[in-house]
Amino acid sequence: xxxxxxxxxxxxxxxxxxxxxxxxxLSPCVHEDGSFATCHWAGQALLGLxxxxxxxxxxxLCVKRARPGVFLSAxxxxxxxxxxxxxxxxxxxxxxxxxxxxMQPAMIILFSAALLCALTGAILSMxx
Amino acid sequence: xRSFSLTxxxxxxxxxxxTVLTLLTAFLALAVFGGSVVVFSLRRGLNSLEARLGADxxxxxxxxxxxxxxxxxxLQGTTGAFYMDASVLDKALEVEGVEKAAPxxxxxxxxxxxxxxKIQVIGIDPERDFTVQPWIARSLTRGLGDMDVAVGCKVExxxxxxxxxxDQRCKVISRLxxxxxxxxxxxxxxxxxxxxxxxxxxxxxxSHKIESGDQLISAVYVKVKDGCDIDAVxxxxxxxxxxxxxxxxxxxxxxxxxxxxxVSRTVTVLIAAVWALAFLILLLVFALIVRERAREFAVxxxxxxxxxxxxxxxxxxxxxxxxLGGLLGVGLAALLLFPFAGLIESALNLPYLMPDTGIILxxxxxxxxxxxxxxxxxxVTAAYRLSRVDPGTALREGN
Numbered sequence: 001x002x003x004x005x006x007x008x009x010x011x012x013x014x015x016x017x018x019x020x021x022x023x024x025x026l027s028p029c030v031h032e033d034g035s036f037a038t039c040h041w042a043g044q045a046l047l048g049l050x051x052x053x054x055x056x057x058x059x060x061l062c063v064k065r066a067r068p069g070v071f072l073s074a075x076x077x078x079x080x081x082x083x084x085x086x087x088x089x090x091x092x093x094x095x096x097x098x099x100x101x102x103m104q105p106a107m108i109i110l111f112s113a114a115l116l117c118a119l120t121g122a123i124l125s126m127x128x
Numbered sequence: 129x130r131s132f133s134l135t136x137x138x139x140x141x142x143x144x145x146x147t148v149l150t151l152l153t154a155f156l157a158l159a160v161f162g163g164s165v166v167v168f169s170l171r172r173g174l175n176s177l178e179a180r181l182g183a184d185x186x187x188x189x190x191x192x193x194x195x196x197x198x199x200x201x202x203l204q205g206t207t208g209a210f211y212m213d214a215s216v217l218d219k220a221l222e223v224e225g226v227e228k229a230a231p232x233x234x235x236x237x238x239x240x241x242x243x244x245x246k247i248q249v250i251g252i253d254p255e256r257d258f259t260v261q262p263w264i265a266r267s268l269t270r271g272l273g274d275m276d277v278a279v280g281c282k283v284e285x286x287x288x289x290x291x292x293x294x295d296q297r298c299k300v301i302s303r304l305x306x307x308x309x310x311x312x313x314x315x316x317x318x319x320x321x322x323x324x325x326x327x328x329x330x331x332x333x334x335s336h337k338i339e340s341g342d343q344l345i346s347a348v349y350v351k352v353k354d355g356c357d358i359d360a361v362x363x364x365x366x367x368x369x370x371x372x373x374x375x376x377x378x379x380x381x382x383x384x385x386x387x388x389x390x391v392s393r394t395v396t397v398l399i400a401a402v403w404a405l406a407f408l409i410l411l412l413v414f415a416l417i418v419r420e421r422a423r424e425f426a427v428x429x430x431x432x433x434x435x436x437x438x439x440x441x442x443x444x445x446x447x448x449x450x451x452l453g454g455l456l457g458v459g460l461a462a463l464l465l466f467p468f469a470g471l472i473e474s475a476l477n478l479p480y481l482m483p484d485t486g487i488i489l490x491x492x493x494x495x496x497x498x499x500x501x502x503x504x505x506x507x508v509t510a511a512y513r514l515s516r517v518d519p520g521t522a523l524r525e526g527n
Contacts, residue, residue, distance in 0.1 A: 091284075092284075093283065093284040093285060094247065094282055094283055094284060094313060095281070095282035095283075095284065095312075095313075095470055096282050096312075096313050096470060096474065100284075100470065101468070101470035101471045101474065102468070102471055105467030105468055106467075106468075108467065109463065109467065
């Protein structure tokens with residue numbers, strides 16, 4: 001029982017970091033004149049994916065019977081999150097920019113960690 | 129073999145103790161692997177910068193003499209543009225002791241043109257250039273033609289792609305090797321292309337600060353003849369050419385190498401402190417383990433385990449924790465160092481070029497071996513004491 005709760009708590013925390021981070025310390029680049037950089041839309045998509053992952057994490061925590069399905073549905077969300085910055089949505093075209101230097105690697109690591117947790121959670125909850 | 133399976137069982141049955149020992153050695157491994165990769169990267173970056181600055185002296189307009197901003201152009205890729213008349217090149221070649229001289233022209237692009245930010249465009253004279261050209265040539269399959277550009281490895285443009293600089297369509301014909309310096313964020317073109325870009329920039333209202341129509345250059349790279357005193361040539365250049373400042377590249381590099389030495393020293397001291405602290409903690413943990421496990425070892429002695437077998441078991445347990453911790457620490461360090469290399473480079477503000485894969489693998493293997501050795505070493509006393517436990521006393525005293 002406790003073993004299944006731990007992955008859902010970790011997913012919830014990671015989702016909060018992703019959603020808050022995508023608008024703060026892991027945000028896309030901002031031009032000096034306030035205009036949107038190319039990576040702005042990747043940041044918006046990551047905010048959305050972070051929120052969806054958060055809801056799934058909360059569901060996995062609260063709804064015991066739905067756990068296997070919730071963990072499984074978190075998997076494609078995490079894969080989307082890994083692919084969004086740079087592959088599905090363009091980032092700025094300079095490696096030295098914040099979106100490529102900070103946002104992309106951090107998001108890939110956070111979503112990969114969430115993917116591992118979701119996978120572990122799914123296995124543990126299906127084993128029951 | 130039996131003692132190995134018993135060791136594994138001991139580790140699995142006491143997850144708390146195993147986790148603490150593993151985490152301690154992981155912390156050690158993280159510090160050593162992370163620190164050594166950073167120091168190696170800084171050294172490689174400095175070597176790369178030295179190789180790129182193949183000139184002994186750089187001539188720049190007096191207005192650009194603030195060495196710091198000039199240095200920043202190399203280290204951080206800060207955009208900058210300053211101009212002087214191209215006749216400076218001929219005047220430099222007249223000076224006694226000058227073996228060869230090559231001009232470069234700088235231009236900062238407008239931010240929206242290709243890369244969301246301003247990028248530095250550097251015009252070179254392929255026939256004269258001896259600093260950038262050898263590096264560019266390694267990645268080029270043909271010479272830089274009209275409106276052709278070669279981009280630094282940090283500019284995300286593919287070969288064959290058209291990028292627009294001041295509304296001029298420039299074709300990317302090559303992406304250059306990484307140097308770990310600000311040169312990686314620049315775009316390189318021939319002087320003809322640069323003249324077209326300067327004209328286009330002027331049409332857009334970007335002033336070049338000297339009379340329009342003149343042939344403009346931004347810097348002249350000077351190689352001094354073998355055997356000549358570089359300082360004397362530097363003084364002659366300063367005296368011979370007006371409104372121009374001659375900067376010795378060594379003075380630029382000295383600042384960088386001093387900073388690098390400072391960072392290396394700090395990292396080394398930190399690694400040593402972490403190791404000393406962790407070694408002491410491990411010794412303490414094993415000293416406590418001796419008390420905790422005296423009865424367990426006494427029972428093992430009673431059922432026929434030899435002293436040597438018990439000592440081997442303790443050493444093997446700690447070595448396995450060291451192995452796990454070493455692998456974990458190296459993995460964690462890799463997770464932080466490799467994806468965030470750009471961030472580290474930008475935070476250190478020094479040339480930073482990751483070592484080759486072979487060296488990284490060697491460092492990782494060395495770190496894991498060191499973690500195993502330190503874990504085993506710190507348990508030697510505990511192994512000796514536990515193997516000498518007197519079963520009768522231990523069982524009578526135990527609670």
